[in-house]
Amino acid sequence: QVQLLESGGGVVQPGKSLKLSCAVSGLNFRSHGMHWVRQAPGKGLEWLAVVSYDGNYKYYVDSVKGRFTISRDNSKNTVYLQMDSLRSEDTAVYYCAKGTRELDYWGQGTPVIVSS
Amino acid sequence: DIQMTQSPSSLSASLGERVTITCRASQGISSNLAWYQQQPGKAPKLLIYGSSALQPGVPSRFSGGGSGTEFTLTISNLQPEDVATYYCQKYDSAPWTFGQGTKVEIK
Numbered sequence: 001q002v003q004l005l006e007s008g009g010g011v012v013q014p015g016k017s018l019k020l021s022c023a024v025s026g027l028n029f030r031s032h033g034m035h036w037v038r039q040a041p042g043k044g045l046e047w048l049a050v051v052s053y054d055g056n057y058k059y060y061v062d063s064v065k066g067r068f069t070i071s072r073d074n075s076k077n078t079v080y081l082q083m084d085s086l087r088s089e090d091t092a093v094y095y096c097a098k099g100t101r102e103l104d105y106w107g108q109g110t111p112v113i114v115s116s
Numbered sequence: 117d118i119q120m121t122q123s124p125s126s127l128s129a130s131l132g133e134r135v136t137i138t139c140r141a142s143q144g145i146s147s148n149l150a151w152y153q154q155q156p157g158k159a160p161k162l163l164i165y166g167s168s169a170l171q172p173g174v175p176s177r178f179s180g181g182g183s184g185t186e187f188t189l190t191i192s193n194l195q196p197e198d199v200a201t202y203y204c205q206k207y208d209s210a211p212w213t214f215g216q217g218t219k220v221e222i223k
Binding site for chain 2: 037046047050059060061062095097101102103104106107108109
């Protein structure tokens with residue numbers, strides 16, 4: 001069955017960096033776009049970024065543009081989110097999701113806490 | 117960027133009742149809209165795509181409709197397992213913006 005497994009979350013100080021990974025199995029990974037979505041405590045879903053099936057197209061929401069970088073390694077069936085210059089408002093559960101249009105498979109999420 | 121606005125923000129209904137949630141886009145998005153269900157403590161789950169197509173495995177009491185700027189999600193015959201927050205999302209073009217969510221509770 002299809003599985004998306006995020007890892008790399010944790011507690012990090014403001015201004016520092018963290019890299020999230022999402023390992024995908026059970027589907028033809030290199031055929032699909034991949035996304036990152038986050039949810040701050042008690043808040044709604046915020047779409048963050050997308051990378052195309054081949055990695056050549058990327059798009060970011062304004063709130064993370066210039067600080068976060070999405071990438072993928074099709075040889076490892078993995079999508080990444082490099083997060084730099086982290087702020088307290090980046091504290092959230094981070095989900096990866098698969099989809100070129102609608103997001104039909106989601107991981108279970110990995111928590112990121114930005115705190116001194 | 118196109119904004120997505122859901123209403124109401126929350127609702128309380130009785131078991132077996134019919135519930136309707138509305139999602140409005142600030143500009144037309146054709147039928148490029150999905151609905152997700154997020155049960156407490158869980159990851160979101162795709163319910164409906166293309167405004168009205170039911171994702172396989174989703175109960176038929178869920179239905180979606182609309183196009184352009186106004187969309188609806190209807191739950192007929194509300195069940196206890198439907199307690200969740202529901203989100204709409206556009207995917208006509210980036211950014212893939214979500215609505216702010218509608219929390220559904222049982223009265």
